[in-house]
Amino acid sequence: MTAAGTTAPTTTPMTRREFLYYVWGASMALFMAEFGGAILWFALPRFRAGEFGGKFTLPVSEIPAVDAEPKDFPAGRFWLINLGPQRAADSRQPADYPVKEGVAAVYKVCVHLGCLYKWVTVNDRFECPCHGSKYLASGARTDGPATRNLDVFIMRALDANGNELAKTKAGDPTSDPEAGAPFALPEGTAFIEIDTGKRIQGGLNTKPGGGK
Ligand code: FES
Numbered sequence: 001m002t003a004a005g006t007t008a009p010t011t012t013p014m015t016r017r018e019f020l021y022y023v024w025g026a027s028m029a030l031f032m033a034e035f036g037g038a039i040l041w042f043a044l045p046r047f048r049a050g051e052f053g054g055k056f057t058l059p060v061s062e063i064p065a066v067d068a069e070p071k072d073f074p075a076g077r078f079w080l081i082n083l084g085p086q087r088a089a090d091s092r093q094p095a096d097y098p099v100k101e102g103v104a105a106v107y108k109v110c111v112h113l114g115c116l117y118k119w120v121t122v123n124d125r126f127e128c129p130c131h132g133s134k135y136l137a138s139g140a141r142t143d144g145p146a147t148r149n150l151d152v153f154i155m156r157a158l159d160a161n162g163n164e165l166a167k168t169k170a171g172d173p174t175s176d177p178e179a180g181a182p183f184a185l186p187e188g189t190a191f192i193e194i195d196t197g198k199r200i201q202g203g204l205n206t207k208p209g210g211g212k
Pocket of ligand 1: 110113115131133144
């Protein structure tokens with residue numbers, strides 16, 4: 001009792017159990033905030049259009065002529081190829097990997113250990129300076145320590161309004177020859193869109209080619 005006759009409010013110290021309960025609650029709140037942030041981070045697009053990892057939209061005028069040399073696009077780290085009857089008749093093409101005529105975007109990193117291979121005009125093929133892997137314009141490996149064909153990116157053919165007319169088939173080229181294969185651009189194609197965030201691994205290919 002106080003001097004005035006009223007009862008002073010009593011304070012009860014926090015028990016160990018209560019303290020642990022609050023610590024646990026705070027930890028859960030922090031965990032949920034981090035978890036939510038992580039979901040947001042992965043949900044947001046991480047690459048802008050026109051930078052590697054994102055999408056590149058090119059007018060058809062950028063595509064090399066049928067059977068011409070591959071065209072280099074350094075910013076996207078790909079070569080554009082346009083295979084026609086001449087490339088299809090290339091005797092160096094491994095018989096197990098017949099050429100599909102059409103356009104494709106080939107990833108410019110060697111599938112052996114990741115060097116940048118180059119187009120060598122005089123030999124009419126890609127050659128890797130690191131360990132000597134060789135690839136035809138089609139992306140087919142013909143020689144060297146690499147054990148598969150070159151990788152390609154998913155490409156879409158779009159009309160002038162951005163509507164999709166055709167698209168690279170996804171899948172595993174080792175079991176599905178249509179997966180990752182070039183395709184002829186449908187009539188009305190105004191643009192191609194290369195998604196450098198979506199890569200298809202080249203099919204397994206350890207057979208020697210005929211044109212070392
Ligand atoms: S990295 Fe290209 S052959 Fe080894």
